[in-house]
Amino acid sequence: MTDIQHAGALGRPVAADKPPGLLHNLFVRNLSAKIAATPMVVIVLVVFIGCTLWSVWFSFTDSRALPNGAFIGWEQYERLFAARRWRISATNLLTYGIFSLVFTMVVGFLLAVLMDQKIRFESGFRTIFLYPFALSGIVTGLVWQWIMNPTLGLQSTMRGLGWTNFTFDWITNTDMVLYALMIAGTWHGTGFVMVLMLAGLRGVDEEIWKAARVDGIPTWRTYLQIVLPMMRGVIVTTLVIVGSGLVRTYDLVVALTNGGPGLSSEVPAKYVINYMFNAGNLGQALAASTVMLAAVFVILIPWIVIEFGPKKAR
Amino acid sequence: MTKFTVAAAMAAALMSSTAAMAAELEVTHWWTSGGESAAVAEFARLFDATGNKWVDSALAGSGTGANPVIISRILGGNPMGATQMNTGRDAEGLIQAGLIRDLTPIAEEEGWKEFYADPGLFDACTYEGKIYCVPVNIHSWHWLWLSTKAFETAGIPVPKDWNEYATAIPQLREAGVIPFGLAAGWPLNGIPGVLLADVGGPELYEKVWGEHDAEAVRSPEFRKVAEAWATIRDAVDPAEVVPQFGDVANQLIAGEAAANIHGDWIQGDLQVAGAVPGEDYECLPGLGLTQRIEGGGDAFYFPQLPEGTSQDVLDAQVELAKLLVSKEAQVAFNLKKGSMPIRTDIDLSTANPCMQKAIAILQSPEGLLPSGETLNSSDTQQQLDDLNQEFFADKSFSVDDYIEEYASIIESAN
Numbered sequence: 234m235t236d237i238q239h240a241g242a243l244g245r246p247v248a249a250d251k252p253p254g255l256l257h258n259l260f261v262r263n264l265s266a267k268i269a270a271t272p273m274v275v276i277v278l279v280v281f282i283g284c285t286l287w288s289v290w291f292s293f294t295d296s297r298a299l300p301n302g303a304f305i306g307w308e309q310y311e312r313l314f315a316a317r318r319w320r321i322s323a324t325n326l327l328t329y330g331i332f333s334l335v336f337t338m339v340v341g342f343l344l345a346v347l348m349d350q351k352i353r354f355e356s357g358f359r360t361i362f363l364y365p366f367a368l369s370g371i372v373t374g375l376v377w378q379w380i381m382n383p384t385l386g387l388q389s390t391m392r393g394l395g396w397t398n399f400t401f402d403w404i405t406n407t408d409m410v411l412y413a414l415m416i417a418g419t420w421h422g423t424g425f426v427m428v429l430m431l432a433g434l435r436g437v438d439e440e441i442w443k444a445a446r447v448d449g450i451p452t453w454r455t456y457l458q459i460v461l462p463m464m465r466g467v468i469v470t471t472l473v474i475v476g477s478g479l480v481r482t483y484d485l486v487v488a489l490t491n492g493g494p495g496l497s498s499e500v501p502a503k504y505v506i507n508y509m510f511n512a513g514n515l516g517q518a519l520a521a522s523t524v525m526l527a528a529v530f531v532i533l534i535p536w537i538v539i540e541f542g543p544k545k546a547r
Numbered sequence: 548m549t550k551f552t553v554a555a556a557m558a559a560a561l562m563s564s565t566a567a568m569a570a571e572l573e574v575t576h577w578w579t580s581g582g583e584s585a586a587v588a589e590f591a592r593l594f595d596a597t598g599n600k601w602v603d604s605a606l607a608g609s610g611t612g613a614n615p616v617i618i619s620r621i622l623g624g625n626p627m628g629a630t631q632m633n634t635g636r637d638a639e640g641l642i643q644a645g646l647i648r649d650l651t652p653i654a655e656e657e658g659w660k661e662f663y664a665d666p667g668l669f670d671a672c673t674y675e676g677k678i679y680c681v682p683v684n685i686h687s688w689h690w691l692w693l694s695t696k697a698f699e700t701a702g703i704p705v706p707k708d709w710n711e712y713a714t715a716i717p718q719l720r721e722a723g724v725i726p727f728g729l730a731a732g733w734p735l736n737g738i739p740g741v742l743l744a745d746v747g748g749p750e751l752y753e754k755v756w757g758e759h760d761a762e763a764v765r766s767p768e769f770r771k772v773a774e775a776w777a778t779i780r781d782a783v784d785p786a787e788v789v790p791q792f793g794d795v796a797n798q799l800i801a802g803e804a805a806a807n808i809h810g811d812w813i814q815g816d817l818q819v820a821g822a823v824p825g826e827d828y829e830c831l832p833g834l835g836l837t838q839r840i841e842g843g844g845d846a847f848y849f850p851q852l853p854e855g856t857s858q859d860v861l862d863a864q865v866e867l868a869k870l871l872v873s874k875e876a877q878v879a880f881n882l883k884k885g886s887m888p889i890r891t892d893i894d895l896s897t898a899n900p901c902m903q904k905a906i907a908i909l910q911s912p913e914g915l916l917p918s919g920e921t922l923n924s925s926d927t928q929q930q931l932d933d934l935n936q937e938f939f940a941d942k943s944f945s946v947d948d949y950i951e952e953y954a955s956i957i958e959s960a961n
Contacts, residue, residue: 297926298618298640312959317952318933383786405785407940491732494785495940496933510615512929513640 285526292519300515309520319521322499329411329500330479333418337475338468340419341426346456348427349434359431362424370421374488377417378404381489404490407497414498417489418482426471433467434460469536476532480525501525570859572628572867573602575620577613578884580793582815586884590683593876599863602628621646626850628860629867634671634680634846634920641848642674648849651677653868662890664909668844671921682844683871684886685909688737688810689745689840690901691831692817696802697724708835709746712806713775716782719805726782728795728804735939736932738808739776740919744841745834747772749916752841755957756922764954773946773953779808780939796820799828808834814885814901823899830901838908843918844889847871927960 253262260267292309296302313319344362348355365373380386383402391399403413437460445455461468483502486492492499501521509518572594578587584605591601604627606613617630621641632638641647653659659678660666664685672680691709698705698715701722706712719726729735744752747768754763763769789795796816798804807813814830822828833840849864870876877888882898887905895906909915919928934952938944 297924299622299644316930316933317937321937384789402786405788407785493731493936493940494788496937497940507929508926510618512926513924514926514929517926 288519292523296515298513309516313520321496322501326500337422337426341423342430344427345430365421366425370484371488373421374485378489410498429471433464473536569598570863571600572863574629575604575627576631581819589879621850629849632848647679648851654678664891665915680846680848682846685842686886687840687842688741691834692807693829694799697805725804728798728807730792731788734792739935742772742775745836746775749839759960761954761958824901839913842915930956
């Protein structure tokens with residue numbers, strides 16, 4: 234349908250001999266689509282961008298419990314980066330993030346490959362693997378807390394069965410607690426990665442497989458050197474979803490360890506919530522959240538450039 | 548249609564049968580443990596007896612879980628009739644924004660200041676000379692709870708003060724008793740303040756928390772505090788930490804754990820479990836070292852209700868405010884909760900030996916130490932909590948580093 238016909242359908246015939254003006258292009262062209270998109274545009278402008286700017290602005294003030302502080306420049310950021318707890322939180326997130334990113338991506342891909350072998354009951358397995366993702370981080374955290382709590386879970390069960398030296402106290406152990414978190418996080422997120430990867434695998438043309446088979450290339454090499462590069466889009470999208478999810482890791486930590494023991498499993502999002510509501514220091518909390526936002530941009534911008542930037546020959 | 552008529556008739560009958568000024572008042576609080584909810588039920592019972600209706604909204608999680616909910620409801624224009632809330636800077640913001648009802652006229656009419664055990668309690672409720680909240684009890688962190696049974700097991704007499712207890716720790720461990728019972732999370736945060744005021748002494752307490760004197764933190768007296776803190780840290784095995792403070796009460800009764808430093812509200816749970824003070828457990832206010840302990844009040848605030856709220860509800864707020872401090876309510880509530888009442892002119896002869904000790908302290912001329920909540924902003928408090936949590940979890944964190952970190956927080960306290 235051409236623009237002119239479209240506008241005509243809306244009852245506003247446009248003279249065919251005159252090119253449509255700017256106002257017309259802005260408001261009348263594709264009118265119904267624009268009306269439909271308006272709520273989303275408003276929400277994005279007001280809620281997302283507006284509130285983001287608001288947060289960034291107040292991170293430069295000395296706001297306490299309510300946002301009404303005076304401008305104080307970079308002071309909140311100086312304090313933030315001098316705070317032991319923030320440094321510990323950031324390091325924890327980095328360790329946890331890198332490990333779980335690599336782990337969920339690799340295991341998720343391997344599972345997807347296994348699922349791709351035309352196995353029986355595939356949909357059943359898919360449901361089982363995806364199911365953890367349907368649970369919230371809070372539920373996941375609680376379940377794993379029961380399992381890993383030395384006085385309730387696996388350790389006491391094994392000791393009760395006779396292995397009195399069996400020790401599994403990771404969530405009360407300062408050095409191991411991050412790995413406990415990774416177990417729960419991986420359990421939670423791998424199925425989701427698997428499903429995305431599986432969709433990517435299914436998107437690869439059957440002809441390519443046939444060609445590879447004709448050329449006598451072993452299956453594993455086909456996956457690694459032909460299929461994997463073709464799935465670039467899916468992989469990048471998965472990385473972005475999982476990566477930005479990791480930056481805001483919160484509920485899992487709250488339910489599983491509540492940042493403990495001590496500060497050894499603290500994460501930045503918890504710092505933000507704590508200083509916002511508990512400590513009543515909005516300025517400090519918003520400075521921390523602004524730094525988190527910057528971290529998300531570090532992940533997002535390369536993706537935006539790759540996906541929407543100048544198209545290269547693929 | 549008929550159903551509606553019947554319902555309407557019943558509603559009308561109900562309305563006319565209760566007092567003319569009956570109103571429903573939603574009350575939010577975070578008293579959810581066994582002893583605490585038994586205590587708050589006393590308030591509700593007395594309030595319902597006035598013909599009004601106490602609509603109970605218990606929120607789990609005290610300052611961390613409930614406070615944000617309460618504050619955001621008030622800010623969001625959906626205030627409850629009355630709420631328990633942390634005194635201090637959070638409330639100050641709400642008061643500045645005009646969201647909290649001014650109670651000064653009621654306070655003057657009832658003469659609150661005359662019968663309050665410690666006029667200083669109102670300091671946290673006062674803003675620009677006006678009173679915005681009602682303290683309903685005085686609770687104090689400064690108690691050392693000792694399990695009689697655990698000390699029997701170890702074959703040592705029950706200690707008379709902190710020093711005796713500290714020397715007994717290795718023997719307790721040897722006897723297979725957990726020397727120091729501890730619950731995960733916030734219960735740990737109260738302990739360093741107790742050590743500061745009791746091991747360090749009230750003078751040090753007022754210098755460090757009152758005047759924010761960083762030099763006092765670097766003094767030898769404070770080193771003793773930090774060392775006592777390290778003693779507790781080294782006595783606790785992280786794998787023995789229990790989830791809730793009520794579980795520690797059970798450990799004490801069973802004799803599994805020997806001691807705990809915790810606020811007097813743990814006594815509510817000890818009582819609910821049927822333990823008798825003096826027989827099953829001993830309590831030492833001020834860790835047995837000092838007679839001047841820190842005390843703060845749980846306070847109720849009455850949010851400013853939106854325009855157009857019926858007069859009955861507004862009257863019910865006043866009625867509740869008066870009731871909370873009434874003699875009858877004070878006795879009923881504090882006997883269940885195990886905290887000190889806010890007035891000394893009531894008969895507490897039925898109170899147990901621990902509470903009697905507390906009342907004696909309350910009536911001593913020196914009075915209470917101001918609570919940490921009023922001396923430190925919640926921001927400073929949070930920073931200290933962070934430091935204490937880290938120190939406690941990491942046994943390689945040295946006392947020297949602790950003192951230095953502590954001093955720098957006190958230096959920047961606002």
